[in-house]
Amino acid sequence: MPKIKKKRIGFRIDMTPMVDVAMLLLTFFMMTTQFRPADETQIDLPSSHAPFKMPETDIMVVTVNREGRVFMGVDAQKLRAQLFGEANKLRPAVEVDRKQLHDLLIQARISNPKLRTLVKGDKEAPFGPVEDILDILRQVKITRFNLVTELDKS
Amino acid sequence: MSAVESGGESKSHGRGGKKHKKKRRLSIRIDMTPMVDVAFLLLTFFMLTTYFSKPQTMELNLPPDEKSQVEVAESNLMTLRVASDGVIFWNIGTEPAHRIEMKELRKFLEDKNKENPKLITLLKVDREGKYRMMIKLMDEIAIAKVTRFSLAPMNEYDKRQVQKARAS
Numbered sequence: 223m224p225k226i227k228k229k230r231i232g233f234r235i236d237m238t239p240m241v242d243v244a245m246l247l248l249t250f251f252m253m254t255t256q257f258r259p260a261d262e263t264q265i266d267l268p269s270s271h272a273p274f275k276m277p278e279t280d281i282m283v284v285t286v287n288r289e290g291r292v293f294m295g296v297d298a299q300k301l302r303a304q305l306f307g308e309a310n311k312l313r314p315a316v317e318v319d320r321k322q323l324h325d326l327l328i329q330a331r332i333s334n335p336k337l338r339t340l341v342k343g344d345k346e347a348p349f350g351p352v353e354d355i356l357d358i359l360r361q362v363k364i365t366r367f368n369l370v371t372e373l374d375k376s
Numbered sequence: 377m378s379a380v381e382s383g384g385e386s387k388s389h390g391r392g393g394k395k396h397k398k399k400r401r402l403s404i405r406i407d408m409t410p411m412v413d414v415a416f417l418l419l420t421f422f423m424l425t426t427y428f429s430k431p432q433t434m435e436l437n438l439p440p441d442e443k444s445q446v447e448v449a450e451s452n453l454m455t456l457r458v459a460s461d462g463v464i465f466w467n468i469g470t471e472p473a474h475r476i477e478m479k480e481l482r483k484f485l486e487d488k489n490k491e492n493p494k495l496i497t498l499l500k501v502d503r504e505g506k507y508r509m510m511i512k513l514m515d516e517i518a519i520a521k522v523t524r525f526s527l528a529p530m531n532e533y534d535k536r537q538v539q540k541a542r543a544s
Contacts, residue, residue: 241412248415251422268508270515272434286507340433343507350503352510353529360438368433371511 263287263315268345270371280336283370284323285315286343290351294318294326301333320354327362339367434514439526452494456513457530459538460504464513473541478512485520497525500534 265287278297285293295315296302303311305326310316318326330337339359343352359367450469457465457473464481465473476484489495497517501510510527517525 237412241408241415244412244415244419248419248422251419251426255422255426267431268511270432270434270511271519272432272515274433274435276431276433343511345506345508345511347507348503349501349505349507349510352507353501353503356438356527365438366435367438368435369511369514370431370433371515373432374515 263291263293265342265344266346267370267372268343269374271374272369272371274368276340276368276370277338280334280338281340282327282330282337283315283340283342284327284355286341286347286351286355288344288346290348292318292320292323292351292355294323296330296334296337298334301330304333305329320358323355324358324362327358327364331362331364339364340370341367342370434511434518436514448496449494452492453496453498454488455498455500455534457534457538458499458501458505458509458513459542460502462506462509463542465538465541467537467541472544473537475541478516481513481516482520485517485522489520489522495522495524497522499525499527500530501527502530502535 263285265285280297282294282296285295287293293315295313296305299311302313306313306316327339341352341355341359359365454466454468455473459465464476464478466476466484467473485497499510499513499517501513514525
């Protein structure tokens with residue numbers, strides 16, 4: 223019997239352009255992506271219209287979380303090891319109390335005088351700890367610092 | 377999904393001289409599907425993890441020394457007090473405090489500073505209050521282009537003033 227060759231009704235879509243675009247986007251996102259630095263705690267930033275971009279390097283960050291706990295971190299790993307000990311080298315921030323913060327801020331400034339200070343508070347954080355931090359900053363004579371906020375869209 | 381055809385006629389290797397007039401096109405098809413799958417997976421991953429909005433910062437300068445005190449005439453000093461529940465009160469000098477809404481604040485600050493260019497704004501936030509309130513107020517102050525302002529701790533006297541303003 224002659225085989226009846228059934229013509230398969232298959233249609234092909236040329237996927238090449240789509241894949242090209244996908245690859246292009248992939249490259250774009252791979253190049254531009256910056257991973258959010260891991261935080262020790264979750265912080266919801268308050269919003270403001272402040273125009274300054276956050277500096278990326280040579281920073282030390284004093285964080286106040288929702289419960290009012292205070293953390294301190296620096297961006298350079300070497301300095302981190304020096305300040306908080308080898309064990310905490312990989313942690314982005316370490317919880318500190320008021321007294322420690324005072325000493326650590328001084329030490330950090332001695333090690334790297336270029337350090338800029340950022341205060342990063344959760345929007346729901348109580349004002350008390352923030353006021354203490356401002357006080358400590360004044361005591362250690364850091365008179366110029368930045369408060370981290372999110373850009374207000376409105 | 378997509379396929380690549382290696383183009384061109386293939387040269388007949390080692391088969392020369394045969395009767396095959398019709399040169400068979402030797403096309404290699406590579407199945408690209410897995411690669412494209414992975415590519416899309418990565419694409420999704422990067423699209424979801426990337427973030428563009430870098431945080432902004434608000435620059436703050438504190439006076440270098442606490443001892444450096446500035447004498448201010450009472451009429452030139454406006455105090456903004458934020459109670460623990462976020463209600464804002466204002467007063468000038470030692471006048472009794474008045475309540476003000478956040479929405480009106482910008483216009484209010486602008487007007488007051490136009491009225492009296494020497495006005496100095498003092499911001500006092502209750503320790504029990506929210507950090508957000510301080511940021512919001514400082515933002516409003518910055519938007520209203522008030523450059524002469526300072527932060528001060530809220531003391532018992534301020535709390536009493538707030539109480540009084542609430543009662544009236």
